[in-house]
Each structure stands twice: as C-alpha cells, then as structure tokens.
Amino acid sequence: MEALKRLVRSPAAIAGLVLLLLVIGMALTAPILFPKDPLSLAGRPLQWPFTNARFWLGTDTTGRDIAAQVFHGARVSLLIGIVATLLAITIGVVIGAVAGYYGGFVDDGLMRITEAFQTLPNFLLLLVLVAVFASDIKTVTIAIGLVSWPAAARLTRAEFLSLRSREFVEACRTLGMRDLQIIFREILPNALPPVIVYASVIMAVAILLESALAFLNLSDPNIPSWGNLIGTGRSVLRTQWYVSAIPGLAILLTVLSVSLVGQGLNDALNPRLKRR
Amino acid sequence: MRVLLLALRRLAASLPTLFVLLVGLFLLLQLAPGDTVDALVAQIGGGDPTMIEELRRYYGLDVSVAVQLGRYVWRLLQLDLGYSAIYGKPVADVILERLPATLLLMGSALSFAFAAGMALGVLAARRVNRWPDTLISTLGLIFYATPSFWFGLMGIVIFAVKLGWLPAGGFEEIGAGYTGFRRVADIAWHLLLPTLTLALIFLATYLRIMRASMLEVMNLDFVRTAKAKGLSPGRVITAHVLRNALLPMVTLIGLQAGTMLGGSVVVESVFALPGLGRLAYEAVVQRDLNTLLGIVFVSALLVIVINFIVDLLYARLDPRIAT
C-alpha cells in the first residue's frame, strides 16, 4: 500500500503510467477504431501523414493504413511482451529459488545451465529457435520467453542466497517447516520486489527483441507488428522515411513507458535508494 | 601470476558450461522437423529409399542419438564446424572471413559505450537529483528504449540521405583501392554510425550502472574515512570512489558480451556490413543450419574468451579476488 503511494508520487512513474495506459488504450480500441484487417489494402500507397483525413498517419508501400497497423501493433507488442515476461519470470524464479535455497550440487547443475544460456547471445538463440521451429506468433513469444529467463534466475538466486541464511529462515527451519513452504511462502515474498522490478526490464527487452525479429522479416508475417512495418519502410527510406519513423516512435514510447514504470516501482519498493 | 591462475581456473570452469550448451544445441536439432537428408532430398526434389538410406549413412544419421551426439561434440572440439552447402566451403572458413568486421564493430561500440557511460554516470552521480542528473538519466532511458535498427535507419536518413555527411552502409568504399592509413580512415568513416547504433543501448545500461554504483560507493564507510582525512571532494572521487565503483561495470562487460553479439546481427543487417551477425541472418533466411550452428558455437567461444579477459581485468582491479 505504502509502496503504491510512493509510486504515484514519482513524476517519472506517473509519466510512465500515462504513456503505458495510452498504449494499452490503443491496443484495446484498435478493433473498434480500425475494424478492417490492418494488413489489407486500404488506399493509394505512400501517402504522407496528415495529407488524407482517412489515413492520418499515411499509407505504406503497399497501400496499407499505417495508423491501423500502429494501433493493432500495440496489441501484438503488449501481448508478446507480457506473455514472454511471465514465462521468463516463472522459469527464472523457480530455477533461481531452488538453486539459491539448496546450494551445493543442485545449484552447480542449475547454474551451469543458466550460464550456458547466458553464454549464448540471446538474439542468436532466438534466431536458431525461429529457424528450427516456425515463426508464428506463438513460437516467437515462447522463444523470447525462453531466451530471457537467465538474468531473472540469477537475480532470484542471489536474493535467495542472502535470504536463506537470514535468521528468520533458520527460525522457520527450527520450527520444523517444510522446504517448499519455506521457499515459496517465507522467502519468495521477500525476494520478489527486485524480481518484479526486473520484470519491467525483461518486458522492455522482449518488445525490442520481437520488433527486431519482425524487422528482419523473421517474425510472424501475418500479424501487424511495428517491426514488420519498419522493415517494409526500408525500401523507401530515402524518400518516404515516415513509413519507418512512425512505428519506431511507437516502439520507443512503449518501451520507455515500461522502463519508467519499472524505475518508479524500483524507487517505490526500495525507498532507501530513492533518498540518495 | 596469481591473476592468471585464477583466470585459467575460471576458464576451466566454463568448459562444463560449453558442454551443456553443445548438448543443448544438438538436442534442439533433434527436435527440428526433418534432418539434413530430408532437407537435401527436398532440395533435389525427392529420391528413392536406397539413396536416402545411403545419404543417412553418409551423414552419420543411421546410428543412435547418443553416438551422434558423441561424434558431434568430438567434431566441434576439433573446431570442425561442417560444410556449408550454400557457400560451398567449410563453415569455419565462412565464419573466419566474417569475424573481423564483427570484432571491430563490437570492440569500438564497447569502448565507446563504456567510456561514455562511465563519464556520464560519474557526472550524474556527482550532481544527483539536480538537472544534469535528470537530463542524463532521462537521455539514458530514451536511449535504452530506442530500437537499435530504427536508430540506425533514422541515422541513415539524417546523416547519409539528408546531410550527406556519412556513408549509408558498407564496410569500406568498394573499388576505391585505398591502402594503409587511407583505408583505416575509410573503414572508421563507415563504422561511425554502426558503432553509435550498436553502442546506444549499452551506453544507457553502463551509465545507469555507473551512476548507481557511484552513489552506493559514496555512502560507504571508507569514503567517510577519506573525508575525515581532509581530502578534497575531487580527490575522494578519483582516489577512493572511482575504482570501487568500476567493479560492477567490469562485470557488466562480461555479462553483456552475448547481448552485444546478438545486437550486431541487426546492426550489420541495417548497414550491410559483412560480419558474423549478418551471416547469421543470411543463414536463417537460407535455412543453412550448419552455418547457423557454427556461428552460435563461435559466438559462445567468443563470449567465453571475453569473460576470461574480464576476469583478468577484474582480478587486477580487486585484490580481494583469489586470496
């Protein structure tokens, strides 16, 4: 509760929340404002923004409405961001918690796997996953989640390492509490705040990863993605640069809003740091 | 000597990691629908069962998964990355051709991000919660949120198309026949925008970490001691805070080496640079899994080597390591 109060008092967090609500609003209203398939031909190609009231953000190389793609793209970015983040956090928290609490061989084994994932450049692994499996939206989302968990695991592990030798955990053990209960009911709530903050970083990166994949034409071609649109605009970059510029701004603002909210959360959950 | 031993030990410790990675990749390939032979057969438009059988034996696919795994790891340990049907030469050769451009790009981007991130981080920490700090932190957030490929494209629009100051892409002027210093300058000229593009996100991370680290160290007891000794604020920062605050930054280099390699895929594609990243992209598009896995393997090695160097550096900075 107190953390929430602190959150709404930070101007950066407010700005982030407003931006984020705006993006969510775009995602929710997309089917109402632009009921037609955003990837279908809408009008004359390459109309500049603000020249035609019907297409206020203009049209792209194949005559698709840019505004419609931007609004529908918000749905895709948020969806992929949220699902991939949940997946990554779940994997990371479970692996990190078990490794950090038990230590020893369990920790060694799990950390080797985590390190293996971290040694692999995550975007390359993403490319491999997409190349091996398909590049439909489901696979892409799961793949992004799969390459994003190691940092969350390390963070959770570090928290658990420091918390497990705290006296309140020892007290639980001397009371005869079972390990699973100690891990998930006693330690995890204390370990979670930094992980929640980190979730915003994962979500920001997930959105960026998807857009990069789509830009390279390796994501699902049948969905309206901001990255896709930027890729489309590349061929007319010298003259109609707005085709690439507009969706890029959308990505920037979305990721910025997520980061700002994350930073606000951080300040709210760790008030000690804020004062400095 | 102490430092070297320590780093070698860490290097040895990364061997199991590499092994886990290789096994993981191999299993991943097993999951892929169809094997090399299926792909070949599909490419040549079908074939009779005996020929397929023959091919399976030729590619070593007729034995158990465990034996295949053993052979695969053994081949990789000998740095035999296989043959690329697309490029018509060994994968190792293809990769070696592309490696220098990527290393150059990564090296320059890393140096720039580290130096600028450090400088801005120190500046922000010394003016914490005042306007320089706010400005720098906000810029950092914006840099972090900018998709690098989009930043690259916009850079091309502004600096290459509109202003004509910088080249729009490529590694050097093809056919200009520059040599010596002239060629170095030409390559630097071409790499300016790509370096900035790749460095941007990392710059944001480094400046944020440096700022936080400075603030943390400035609150430690020994800084109070330094002040009680009568040192000037400037001396306190340079003689006591800076080196301690650098430790997390150095760790970050190792942690982000992989991410940076991943980022070079996109940047090299935007600027048409003949590097490893672009090769990876081409391999995906052309379904050249051999080359792709070779790149993954080489990248992992590269990350391990970078971490080895980072360990050396860290141990030099921090005497508490390895005692």
Place this chain on the structure above:
Amino acid sequence: MKTVLSIEGLTVALPPGADRPHALEDVSLALSANEILCVVGESGSGKSMMTGALLGLLPEGVRATAGKILFDGEDLLTLGDAALRKIRGARIGMVFQEPMTALNPLRTIGDQIAEMFRTHTDLVSAEITQRVIDLLRDVHIPHPEEARRAYPHELSGGQRQRAMIAMALALEPRVLIADEPTTALDVTTQAQILKLIRELQQRKGTAVLFITHDFGVVAEIADRVAVMQRGRLVEAGRAEDILKRPQHLYTKALIAAVPPLVPPPPKAVTAEPILRIEHVSKTYRKGGLWSRHRRVTHAVQDANLVLPRGGTLGIVGESGSGKSTLARCIVRLLDPDSGSIHLGGTDLARLSRSAMREQTRRIQMVFQDPFASLNPRRRAGELVAQGPIIHGETPAKALAKAKDMFALVGLDPDATERYPHEFSGGQRQRIGLARALALEPEVLVADEPVSALDVSVQAQVLRLLADLRSRLGLSVVFITHDLRVAAQICDRIAVMKSGVVVEEGRTAEVFGAPRHSYTRALLASVPGRGWTPPERSDVLLAAP
C-alpha cells in the same frame, strides 16, 4: 589543564520526519589536552552525531543550528569546507568502528596511511615510506614492512584497527576522535587496542574523545565521562566519580544494568542430563572442485558437553570459536559430521530430515538479530502461531496460543496484529522468545540473544529469560561472547577456542579458578574487570 576543544551549546537539527527534532540539544563539553573523555550513551543518544558535527561531516539534511565548536580559537561551525579540510586528519584525527569497511579495500594499508602525508605535507615519497613504517611499528603491527604492502582484507580485525589508529595519528593531531573503535572487535583484541590507545595518548599527549556504549570500556580507559541520553548531556564528571557515585537517574540505571563479572551464588541443579553432546565435529570445506585453495575449517572438533535438566549451559568464546556452529548443530540447522546429540533418549544427530522436523517441538532456538530473525512480511501473531500450526494445531487455536505467549513474554496480546517493524529491538527479541516457547520445548538454544540490544534493554530481556526458565522449568543452552552476561545467567560454562572446548565447569569455578590459559586471558580482557558497579544489580536474577 588546557582546553583544546570546547563544544558550547551545540544543537544539531534532524531533517523533518525524523523521530525527534534534534539529534543534539544544547550540548556543552570541554576536552583538555592529555586526557581521554568518554562520551557514553545508548543507540539514539546522539553520540555519533557529535563526531559528525565536529568534523563537518554530518549526514545530508542534518545540520548544526546553534552553538559553537571552538578549536584553537576558531569556531569550526563557521569555517568553510576548504578550511575544515586543513583541520581534518591533520589536527583532528578520527578512528571509526568497523575497521574492515572504514578502509578502502582496493588500496594497500601503506598507501592509505601515506595519503595523509601526501594530502597535508610536502614530504617526498621516500620520507613518507619511512614515516609509514615507523607509524606501523608504533602501533605494534608485526612486520611493518610487509603490512605496509598488505591490503585491508589480508590483515586481522585487530591489525586493521591498529592501522586505522596509525593513520589517524600520522600527523600527530592534537585531538583524536574514536567512535566506538573496539565495538566490532573480540574481547581480547579490544583489550589490546584499548591499551594501545592509552599508550599512544600518553606518549603524545593527545586529547582523545572516545565514543562508546560500554561502561566496561569506560571503566577501563576514561579520565572523564560524559553521559548522553536522547541528544542531551545528562551528566559529566571525573570517571571514578561517575562510575562509583552516579548522580543522574539515567546514569544510575545504565550502570545498574551492567552485569557484574562475579557470578551469583550457585543454585542447586539436578545431575540428571537432558541434553548430551558427545564427540560432535563439524568441518567446513571452502572452494569447489575447481578451486586451487581448498580450505578446510574445523569449526567444531570433538565437542563433549552436558546440559543438566533445568540448568543453563553457557558456551562462551570469541568470533570464529565455533560456538554458533555448535548451537546450529544442536538444533540440526547444520548437520554435524560425526558425534551424537542425545535429547532425552533420542539421538538428534542421526535423525532423518523429516524425523527431525517432528522433534523440533522439543528443542527450540532464539536468535541474535532482532531485525533479521523475524519475517518482515508476517504479522507478529502469525510468526508465533506458525510453530503450533506446523505441528498440527488449528490456526484459531494457534493464534489464541500466540496471544497467551505474548502475555507470557510481557507483550500486549493485542499487538499480535502488528508487523515486526512496528516493535522495538527488545520487543522483537520477546517475539522471538514467544515463537520458540509456543512449542513448549524442553530445551531452548539461545544464540547471543541479547548481543544486539542496548544495555538497559539487555537487562530486561535477560531478566525475562531467567524468570521464564524457572517458571517453565526450561533447560537452556546460552551462547554468548559476553562474559559478564554469562556469569550472571549460566550454571555451567564451556569455553570454546578455534572449535575446541578448552574448559568446562561450574560457573563459579570457571570464573574463580580458571584452569586453561585461554580462559584466563579471556577473563583478563574483560573491560572494566577491576570495577564492580556500585548498586549490585540484583535486576538479573529476580526469581519469583
């Protein structure tokens, strides 16, 4: 005697939102040359703010609003930062509490001492090096030449503090401020450092302002004493006057709370053992398969101890003696490598994890840190009810039991709804005690239960513990580093050093006629051992 430093009517304001408006209120104090003035107070008394104010190093938002600090005819409060920097280090030296964190971990000891000369003098580097070596020799660091090149982590705690002192005295300042300089040290090391400070102070005629919370240390070292309470100076005077004849009520209470080193007359204890510890050993192995240095620490070696039913067995020792490891082996937080721990007829050391979980209701533990030992996200009542619930009680009954336990340990039963951070340190220790007692254990293992508490609170908690022990017929294993506390509360004492129990016996015998040389050294190091607090504190053993 000539006054070197005088504080006149100093008031230091805290930022808005703090628990009180002023850290210091109208404090006046004079420090003369060639004397040690001890400023004594509990946490929150404002004694550390005073040192900050003296050197112009107050935390952000805290500032001096009234008064003067006169030093050499100048008011330090009116000096600018540049002028203050010339005084800091050169004319007023400073030693801090925690020698590990007060030194820069990345630079050598010699380099950090040399920095004093580089900052304040024009000496050339060869001269500086010689001076540094001389200084290290002055503070009796063995092998000064090597110590100069060592990093802080390569020295022991005592040696680090010696290096700190060498650094503070490098430029022969007229005033040395020592802020709890021995609090983080073991008792034998503390005795050496106190001796060193006294020796150097007398040799150089330095005026020392010595901040401490420990009246034993005051008795050991002070020429004059100033007692602080919540930002105010309540009493000041010559050391022997205040120690023998305290005038102010607060001073009297503080001194009464110091446990005397002389044990009370022994009470009758049955010979029937409830807990037998036989041949228990625990070894730590550091560094994994890949490590070059695989260090092996014998934390506990072949410990044999007996706890009589209804008695209290004290395990005393310095840090690293293995006393905490042994305590954790007894409750199976750690698994001993060998040996047996018989609780009644059960060998706890041989139980499986699930069988041990069953036995936990018979043996419980109380922890040291009142902040870390309670989960901050659970209500106090929940924390106490957890044990009974785990062992099969219904939540409603367990909560009712928690309320009973709260009453038992002297807390308001209605406070079960509150979170740990809403309680004071002493109250938290009571919650910890209630949590352990809620399972109605036969044996209570208490690991330094009062070490983190202020002396007056410490006395209250010890009294409660003694009271509960006799009312509930508890048998207690009491781990402590504080021989004064051990003398008052334990029937038997075991002394541990480097993992080995070097001496064990009835408290009066161990204190009266120690057999082992280490026990003798330990007793000789207790600060203020020659001083017996005037009002015999029967506070501790108030039996019903």
